[in-house]
Amino acid sequence: xxxxNWQSELTAYIDGELPEAERKALEAALAADPKLQALEKxxxxxxxxxxxxxxxxxxxxxxxxxxxxxxxEKRPSWFSWPTLVPAMTLAAAAVLVLVLRGGREELPPxxxxxxxxxxxxxxxxxxxxxxxxxxxAEDLEVVEQLKxxxxxx
Amino acid sequence: xTTLPDTDDxxxxxxxxxxxxxxxxxxxxxxxxxxxxxxxxxxxxxxRAEELAQDVFVKLYKSASRYSPTAxxxxxxxxxxxxxxxxxxxxxxxxxxxxxxxxxxxxHDAALEHExxxxxxxxxxxxxxxxxxxxxxxxxxxxRERAAFAMCRxxxxxYRDIAAAMESTESAVKSxxxxxxxxxxxxxxxxxxxxxxSRSLA
Numbered sequence: 001x002x003x004x005n006w007q008s009e010l011t012a013y014i015d016g017e018l019p020e021a022e023r024k025a026l027e028a029a030l031a032a033d034p035k036l037q038a039l040e041k042x043x044x045x046x047x048x049x050x051x052x053x054x055x056x057x058x059x060x061x062x063x064x065x066x067x068x069x070x071x072x073e074k075r076p077s078w079f080s081w082p083t084l085v086p087a088m089t090l091a092a093a094a095v096l097v098l099v100l101r102g103g104r105e106e107l108p109p110x111x112x113x114x115x116x117x118x119x120x121x122x123x124x125x126x127x128x129x130x131x132x133x134x135x136x137a138e139d140l141e142v143v144e145q146l147k148x149x150x151x152x153x
Numbered sequence: 154x155t156t157l158p159d160t161d162d163x164x165x166x167x168x169x170x171x172x173x174x175x176x177x178x179x180x181x182x183x184x185x186x187x188x189x190x191x192x193x194x195x196x197x198x199x200x201r202a203e204e205l206a207q208d209v210f211v212k213l214y215k216s217a218s219r220y221s222p223t224a225x226x227x228x229x230x231x232x233x234x235x236x237x238x239x240x241x242x243x244x245x246x247x248x249x250x251x252x253x254x255x256x257x258x259x260x261h262d263a264a265l266e267h268e269x270x271x272x273x274x275x276x277x278x279x280x281x282x283x284x285x286x287x288x289x290x291x292x293x294x295x296x297r298e299r300a301a302f303a304m305c306r307x308x309x310x311x312y313r314d315i316a317a318a319m320e321s322t323e324s325a326v327k328s329x330x331x332x333x334x335x336x337x338x339x340x341x342x343x344x345x346x347x348x349x350x351s352r353s354l355a
Contacts, residue, residue: 050306
C-alpha cells in the first residue's frame with residue numbers, strides 16, 4: 001500500500017477501527033515515514049480538541065414539551081380546532097334554540113307601550129314610510145286619515 | 154453512574170409500542186442528552202437542537218410499534234435522528250437559498266453575523282473561536298459526512314453502529330469520517346495559525 005492509502009487509513013487507525021493486520025502494517029509504515037507521523041499527530045490533536053467542545057444541554061422544559069405534543073397527537077382526529085370550532089358553534093346554536101323554545105312559556109307577560117304596539121301592528125306602513133321619518137302613532141294616524149281622504153269623493 | 158445495557162432499552166421500546174408511557178419516559182431520560190447534543194452538532198445550532206430533539210422523540214414514540222429488536226435501540230434511535238436531521242438540513246438549505254435570492258447584500262451580511270452568534274453554553278474566547286472553526290468546517294461537509302462525524306466524534310459511536318444507523322457500509326463510513334476529520338483539521342489549523350478570516354470564525 002502506498003503512502004496516500006495509508007493516509008486515508010489514519011483516522012480509522014486513531015479511532016481503533018482497523019483490523020489487527022492492517023493496524024500492524026500501518027504502524028510499520030508510520031515508523032518509517034515522518035510525514036505520515038506529522039499527519040497522525042495533527043489528526044490526533046484535532047480529534048482531542050473537538051472532544052473539548054461543550055455540548056448543548058437539554059432544558060427541563062423539553063420533556064414536558066414532548067409529552068404535551070404526544071397528548072395532542074393522541075386525541076381523536078375530530079378533536080382538532082378546524083373541526084372543533086364549527087362543531088362548537090352548532091352546539092351553541094342548538095342550546096340557544098332549546099333554551100328559547102323551552103323558556104317561552106315561562107316568560108313573564110310583556111308590558112308593551114301602546115305607541116310601540118301601534119307601530120308594530122303597522123310595521124308594513126312604518127317600513128314603507130320610515131324613510132320619510134314617520135315613527136310615532138300620531139304620524140300613522142295622519143297617514144291613515146290621508147288615505148281616508150283619498151277614498152272620500 | 155451505571156450504564157444500563159441496550160437490551161433494557163429494547164425492552165422499554167417494545168413496551169412503548171404497547172402504549173406504555175412510563176417506558177417512554179424512562180427512554181427519554183436516558184437518551185435526551187445525547188439526542189440534543191447530536192442534533193445540535195449536526196445542524197450546527199444549539200438553539201435548534203431542542204426543537205429537533207423534540208421531533209425525534211415524537212417520531213420515536215410513533216414508530217415504537219414498528220420497532221424490531223433485531224436492531225439495537227441506539228442504532229434505531231440514531232437512524233430516526235439522522236433521517237430527521239438530514240431532512241431538516243435539506244429544508245433549511247432550500248429555505249436559506251430562497252431567502253438569499255430575495256436578500257440584499259446588506260441583509261445577507263447581517264444574517265451571516267447573526268448566525269455566528271454563540272447560542273451554546275458559555276465559552277472562553279478561545280473556546281468560542283474553536284467552536285466557530287469546527288462549525289465552519291462542518292458547514293463545508295456533505296450531510297452524510299456531518300452525520301457520520303457527529304456520531305463518531307460527539308457520541309463516540311463505533312463505525313459499525315454508525316453504518317447501521319446510516320444504512321450504509323463500514324467502509325463507506327470510514328471514508329466519510331476520514332474526509333470530515335481532515336476538513337475539520339484544516340479549519341482548526343487555519344484558526345491556530347490565525348489564517349482564518351474573522352467572518353468564518355464569527
